[in-house]
Amino acid sequence: MSVTPAQLFDKHHGTLEAAVQAIHTRGYWTPYPEMPSPKIYGETAQDDGRKAVEACFGREFELGQPGQTGWMATERSPYGVELGVRYPVCDAEALIAAAQAAMPAWQRIGAQGRAGVCMEILERLNKRSFEIAHAVMLTTGQGWMMAFQAGGPHAQDRGLEALAYAWDAMKAVPAETVWEKPQGKNPPLKMQKHFEIVGRGVALVIGCGTFPTWNTYPGLFAALATGNPVIVKPHGNAILPAAITVRIAREVLAEAGLDPNLVTLAAFDKRDATQKLATHPAVKSIDFTGGNTFGQWLIDNARQAQVYAELAGVNNVVIESTDNYKAMLRNLAFTLCLYSGQMCTTTQAILVPAGGIDTDQGHKSYDEVCADLAAAIDKFLADPAVATAVLGAIQSPDTLTRIAEAVEYGRVVRPSTKIEHAEFPRAEVRSPLLLACDAADEKSYMEERFGPISFVVRVADGAAAIALSERIVREHGALTVGVYSTKPDVIDAMTEATWRAGVALSINLTGGVFVNQSAGFSDYHGVGMNPAANASYSDSAFVANRFRVVQRRYHID
Amino acid sequence: MSVTPAQLFDKHHGTLEAAVQAIHTRGYWTPYPEMPSPKIYGETAQDDGRKAVEACFGREFELGQPGQTGWMATERSPYGVELGVRYPVCDAEALIAAAQAAMPAWQRIGAQGRAGVCMEILERLNKRSFEIAHAVMLTTGQGWMMAFQAGGPHAQDRGLEALAYAWDAMKAVPAETVWEKPQGKNPPLKMQKHFEIVGRGVALVIGCGTFPTWNTYPGLFAALATGNPVIVKPHGNAILPAAITVRIAREVLAEAGLDPNLVTLAAFDKRDATQKLATHPAVKSIDFTGGNTFGQWLIDNARQAQVYAELAGVNNVVIESTDNYKAMLRNLAFTLCLYSGQMCTTTQAILVPAGGIDTDQGHKSYDEVCADLAAAIDKFLADPAVATAVLGAIQSPDTLTRIAEAVEYGRVVRPSTKIEHAEFPRAEVRSPLLLACDAADEKSYMEERFGPISFVVRVADGAAAIALSERIVREHGALTVGVYSTKPDVIDAMTEATWRAGVALSINLTGGVFVNQSAGFSDYHGVGMNPAANASYSDSAFVANRFRVVQRRYHID
Known part of the structure; x- marks a missing residue:
């Protein structure tokens, strides 16, 4: 032919x-x-x-x-x-x-x-x-x-x-x-x-x-x-x-x-x-x-x-407030689970005000947000068949090492666990590790820890969270950032921060689209303005x- | 307002x-x-x-x-x-x-x-x-x-x-x-x-x-x-x-x-x-x-x-043959005179076969081409008012020094002369210096000598001229090259050389367009592929x- x-x-x-x-x-x-x-x-x-x-x-x-x-x-x-x-x-x-x-x-x-x-x-x-x-x-x-x-x-x-x-x-x-x-x-x-x-x-x-x-x-x-x-x-x-x-x-x-x-x-x-x-x-x-x-x-x-x-980059999400607390947690839980966080777009740092956040379920303290996100991950992974299908396996032994070592970098909110794979008994499957730390603990969360390792970072307030997000992107790079807020002025401030730092922003994702997903022909993957990508x-x-x-x-x- | x-x-x-x-x-x-x-x-x-x-x-x-x-x-x-x-x-x-x-x-x-x-x-x-x-x-x-x-x-x-x-x-x-x-x-x-x-x-x-x-x-x-x-x-x-x-x-x-x-x-x-x-x-x-x-x-x-x-670059023109010898010389003479060669597009090296070229005026030896080009420049500059209008003045004292020193680099076919400017008595006006040298004298012609300094370079034959042109462009850069030939296969070979080296080509210019001119919206000025320009x-x-x-x-x- x-x-x-x-x-x-x-x-x-x-x-x-x-x-x-x-x-x-x-x-x-x-x-x-x-x-x-x-x-x-x-x-x-x-x-x-x-x-x-x-x-x-x-x-x-x-x-x-x-x-x-x-x-x-x-x-x-x-x-x-x-x-x-x-x-x-x-x-x-x-x-x-x-x-x-x-x-x-x-x-x-x-x-x-x-x-x-x-x-x-x-x-x-x-x-x-x-x-x-x-x-x-x-x-x-x-x-x-x-x-x-x-x-x-x-x-x-x-x-x-x-x-x-x-x-x-x-x-x-x-x-x-x-x-x-x-x-x-x-x-x-x-x-x-x-x-x-x-x-x-x-x-x-x-x-x-x-x-x-x-x-x-x-x-x-x-x-x-x-x-x-x-x-x-x-x-x-x-x-x-x-x-x-x-x-x-x-x-x-x-x-x-x-x-x-x-x-x-x-x-x-x-x-x-x-x-x-x-x-x-x-x-x-x-x-x-x-x-x-x-x-x-x-x-x-x-x-x-x-x-x-x-x-590499340090993708991050600012949570300032939400009118759909459960859906927000479900959305974030899926993001952290998908391919065990081994996507260049997975969120590593979740920035939450020390005073907690206003939600449709009432005010939630910082610790409640941490615990509720851990629970949402647990719930999502409750069915082993779903868990292994979504998590996949850990690609590199280096990532297994990183997971083991990361517990030093904060308070463990949710430990990473080994999960058996019904079809592949030798598969290395791990659930997400969720850590809590303070904004001051920059050594912990402000470098890429590739794999299922995320931090709920305690920041002073919403404005501080936006400022921190911008600085993370400028200094360490990011392919994705997100924001949850019910306040237009907060969303505007976050939007302007992403223009200055050069990063794609997802706003109030609570449905079937996730911050780590990028659709061909529509979403630009990478901006080419921050250290995570020059194109x-x-x-x-x-x-x-x-x-x-x-x-x-x-x-x- | x-x-x-x-x-x-x-x-x-x-x-x-x-x-x-x-x-x-x-x-x-x-x-x-x-x-x-x-x-x-x-x-x-x-x-x-x-x-x-x-x-x-x-x-x-x-x-x-x-x-x-x-x-x-x-x-x-x-x-x-x-x-x-x-x-x-x-x-x-x-x-x-x-x-x-x-x-x-x-x-x-x-x-x-x-x-x-x-x-x-x-x-x-x-x-x-x-x-x-x-x-x-x-x-x-x-x-x-x-x-x-x-x-x-x-x-x-x-x-x-x-x-x-x-x-x-x-x-x-x-x-x-x-x-x-x-x-x-x-x-x-x-x-x-x-x-x-x-x-x-x-x-x-x-x-x-x-x-x-x-x-x-x-x-x-x-x-x-x-x-x-x-x-x-x-x-x-x-x-x-x-x-x-x-x-x-x-x-x-x-x-x-x-x-x-x-x-x-x-x-x-x-x-x-x-x-x-x-x-x-x-x-x-x-x-x-x-x-x-x-x-x-x-x-x-x-x-x-x-x-x-x-x-910088070493712009060059290959002369293999021509069906309009006088117009070719007139065109090249104007190119060399315009703004005393102080254009980034002016030809510095003119590559002519040692055995001379076929023209509509009969065969011309290498030495005849040199002499006839010098005569064409003389003729063009015969009227002092035209000469000063086209030559302008020498922009930099460094260029005056280069003109003085360049006589060492070849046989002087046409000396550079100082011309009086009727309107500006203190103007530094100089006519083009034309030198003859052999292709082997690379030190002479194969670096940019900015100003009214050009070389008629004696090469083995047309094929050698094209190969030399390509090497000059690749190694030393050029914004413009030209070719004169009556033979389609020579023009094709030169065209392909310019694709490999990445330089704009003017073919058989004998009229009112010159190799050193580049028209906005039509001619790309620079290719961005050779050392003379990266854009x-x-x-x-x-x-x-x-x-x-x-x-x-x-x-x-």
Whole structure:
């Protein structure tokens, strides 16, 4: 089967333009259904996806990449499942050379051709959502439903969103023009001009261990669509979802008559290999999701590249008052439980006035708020099947250590408990740890403690809570903040604080939307103004610097 | 007289949308007439402009800025005119504090209000084109017509172009939306979301000594329109055009009920003051035009800011063959004479095959091309009135030194000569120096020798010339390259070289357009891919990173 990039553009043009419409209006929209329904994805899709992943276990995951020097298997499933998938280790110089060799033809097919190919890759990824979901679940410890939604359709949404921004930016550049300047009574000066969109160079996309597709697809599709070959470097414990993605991309590229080495997987068995790759002169952009140490190293050392970094932060929620106390607690409890707080958007610090808060259930003291939130978590996790489905498993042994050590940092309001998983007896499942501390205990709550660790921080009053929230965001970063208040002036003050600090605000969430959730095409994920991220998924800034326009001009009659 | 930003937007909306249309089609367009015609600008405009500038001589140029500590007068006219204008020296911390204080209200009026105010500033600048032209001429040494066109309407074009990109990027962000997600048989989830455009912080625009408005307006208007206060730091020898610009901007801001400290002039009498300002944590963007040493220092040290830098380069032209030898020589001669080669776009290296070139006048040897180009320059400069009008004066004593020293770097084909200026007897006017050298003499021609210094470089053949051109651009940068050839395959090879190196190409220019000219709304000035510039005037990348979107969301019924 063979198809041209132009045919792929025609096939997907309608969806792409709908995506452009979506990013300009930012209401609800998606072409990728988030329900794992057999009616949509096929009656056997669930089973097929699981079997496809299991078929990889203990085998070599062949990609046909250049410069292969061996195989490596580094993944350890948080669910205790033996994976043993062996990935090709390739020489970084060979991957770069192959990427550079593939680049001119990728440029020449133009923005339309590239957009068509990217759309086809996304469609194939969508059809393989169950397979990717199983790979995400088993490598990250996410619960099944989250693995399907966040790892599948929602990640595809974020990829398409970035592609839509890239397409929108590129189509604003005319391919050619006639420039005709009047010269009074003389004939006009007349020139033909051509404007060629040229990628900046090899793109490196470095994934994280918790969301190996959701945090990878924006950079992958933004860079690829704008004319750049992409090397995907997954987290060593979440390679399989990236490897499946790369294989699909390579298949689509080859079918369209293009060089599959436009998208390659970098699995390294040497620790400094990623650093060498990241500082290679040919690498012109790096998308990174992960910790501050390596992220800052990249920003400081990979000076030849534009670095788009999502790093650590201290997400926080201000509770000043509420007219729906129970729903507020239920909403917060779910936020803290979802994937055991292992989301970059999970709330870590909940700021509550020392004098307590006014609610529809009467005044609640600071201690009552602490206890009631703990009780709401207990209630939510009462059914073990619900608990394990929502909590998932703990992705990293480091997180288990952090949970154990965190009890030193405050008064334990609710201890973290180990929960048995009915299906996966070796899974490391933990419930949220809730601690109480004073605003003055900054060492406790004012650095990211990734995992199910949260603090109810006692602050002087609502105004102090807002001021503290702003300072946390400015100094330590955050992807999300929330506020609960019945008073418009408090909400206004919090809103203005988020404008100054640069962070997304959720106000009085008491229903089916949670502060740690971010919807593609509507919510900007990250602002790019505070230390937690220097870029956003997605906006025009996320794509505009990934390509350049090279012009030529000559006289015509 | 008082007017609201909204009224200003209404007043200028049509022109702004026409500018947006222009950047999407990039044909010829301008709202600012380039002819200094009394019918357009007023019968007394020429005289009024000159008098307005002369009225500044020997006086204090009052701006009413905060933190003033004294006055300074540093300008020395290349025409030998005594200027003696004294500018306010203000404390950098005071300018930053005032800028930050002005920022929230500037954010709150929104993209429309800001665009309206910027449009009004540009209109006022246009009306004052003669005044600005005189200030540009006397401080930079430009000839009168160039000072009017490049310093007035063409600079305004570049300002409006940047504003149009900024407006286009900001209006793509909806102010608000209703997000409504279906929930099967249950009622949909429904949220109201608001998206606030927030500037990154204080912008610093550092001007150069040769084009104090043309190279300043893009950064000024891109930053201001996107919500940032701007501190304009002009070159110490070309303050007056910037000071007039800042005064006009402050007048418009005050009339619109806004804080004039959104635009301030930084005139410093201490050498390290600019470095301190550039590395201030509050400064989030820097637009810089100038030399490599300070430009690279900014990139390396002002890490808290996004730096848009236009630096040195080695512009070059490949001559492989031509079907219009005389017109080619005439075109190149004008390029080398215009403003004595003191344009960042002037050709420095002319690459000619050792075996000569085929032309419509028969085969011409390398030595004949050298001699004929020298003769074309002589012919063009034969009339002293034309010569002084086109050459202008030498802006910097450093350039005079470079001309004197450059004779060591090759065989002198045409010496630089001192030319008397009928109107300004103390003006330092110099004709172009033309040198011949071999491609191997890289030390001679492969670094920028700013001023009227060019090399005819002897290369093996056409293919070698193209390869050398590409290497020069990659390693030393260039804003412009040209090619002369009658062979499509040579032009194709040169075109592909410019895609790889990232530089704008002019092909077979033999008429009234010159390789060193760049038309606003049509030609991208700089590509942002080679060492001569990391950004372009203008494209979406020039504006997209100057603002961020901060969202808030809440449930609605």
